[in-house]
Amino acid sequence: xxxxxxxxxxxxxxxxxxxxxxxxxxxxxxxxxxxxxxxxxxxxxxxxxxxxxxxxxxxxxxxxxxxxxxxxxxxxxxxxxxxxxxxxxxxxxxxxxxxxxxxxxxxxxxxxxxxxxxxxxxxxxxxxxxxxxxxxxxxxxxxxxxxxxxxxxxxxxxxxxxxxxxxxxxxxxxxxxxxxxxxxx
Amino acid sequence: xxxxxxxxxxxxxxxxxxxxxxxxxxxxxxxxxxxxxxxxxxxxxxxxxxxxxxxxxxxxxxxxxxxxxxxxxxxxxxxxxxxxxxxxxxxxxxxxxxxxxxxxx
Numbered sequence: 011x012x013x014x015x016x017x018x019x020x021x022x023x024x025x026x027x028x029x030x031x032x033x034x035x036x037x038x039x040x041x042x043x044x045x046x047x048x049x050x051x052x053x054x055x056x057x058x059x060x061x062x063x064x065x066x067x068x069x070x071x072x073x074x075x076x077x078x079x080x081x082x083x084x085x086x087x088x089x090x091x092x093x094x095x096x097x098x099x100x101x102x103x104x105x106x107x108x109x110x111x112x113x114x115x116x117x118x119x120x121x122x123x124x125x126x127x128x129x130x131x132x133x134x135x136x137x138x139x140x141x142x143x144x145x146x147x148x149x150x151x152x153x154x155x156x157x158x159x160x161x162x163x164x165x166x167x168x169x170x171x172x173x174x175x176x177x178x179x180x181x182x183x184x185x186x187x188x189x190x191x192x193x194x195x
Numbered sequence: 196x197x198x199x200x201x202x203x204x205x206x207x208x209x210x211x212x213x214x215x216x217x218x219x220x221x222x223x224x225x226x227x228x229x230x231x232x233x234x235x236x237x238x239x240x241x242x243x244x245x246x247x248x249x250x251x252x253x254x255x256x257x258x259x260x261x262x263x264x265x266x267x268x269x270x271x272x273x274x275x276x277x278x279x280x281x282x283x284x285x286x287x288x289x290x291x292x293x294x295x296x297x298x299x300x
Binding site for chain 1: 201202204205206207208209210211212213214215216217218219221224225227230233234236237238240241242243244245247248
């Protein structure tokens with residue numbers, strides 16, 4: 011039988027009413043996931059605290075600016091929207107930092123513009139990486155994300171099997187949560 | 196390329212963390228000390244957003260442990276955990292229309 015080239019299936023998006031129902035029925039565990047991811051994504055943003063970021067993401071879904079592809083779990087989709095919003099804000103902050111207007115050394119103290127929180131990202135990142143000093147697997151996992159690797163590529167590069175990869179992922183999550191609880195993030 | 200502010204690298208770390216949270220077991224998330232606070236505040240946030248964008252026909256139902264799927268990575272809590280979820284969190288059906296401000300257009 012001849013093999014035919016199949017047409018790419020169009021993406022199915024949820025109707026707004028469906029999205030509304032799904033949002034209203036998110037289970038407890040998913041609500042917790044959204045809260046934690048919002049908290050992480052909001053670090054270093056000048057314009058958004060965690061609740062603001064999540065709220066903005068939800069509103070963009072509810073007003074149709076972001077359409078929910080039904081193939082993606084809602085909580086994962088909202089995480090993507092938050093990432094997108096955070097990325098937009100960081101780009102704005104970077105433009106501020108690199109602009110000639112940001113010259114605190116030339117300003118009187120009371121005229122100095124408040125530095126964008128984006129500047130804290132490097133310090134925060136260094137603090138997190140320092141906590142994993144000696145944990146080659148977690149550092150390998152982080153490196154994989156920085157290099158845009160797939161999970162399979164990271165496992166192949168580091169020699170981790172699926173179990174080791176999942177364990178590294180769990181240590182990453184728990185350590186960052188602990189740092190938040192300790193006020194280090 | 197130099198990432199002077201660390202933003203790009205921080206974003207990627209956020210990706211790793213988000214994936215780890217998405218794949219964390221439900222039971223572990225729910226057992227955390229701050230779980231109830233996170234659930235309450237996030238639920239309230241969503242409710243406000245639903246009300247803000249108009250809720251003439253939507254019904255909010257507190258979930259009974261059902262999720263919307265993670266495909267192969269989704270781990271459902273055991274039956275005992277389901278019972279704990281029902282006991283810990285309200286299962287009352289709440290209609291947004293009941294809570295809607297009468298003055299809203």
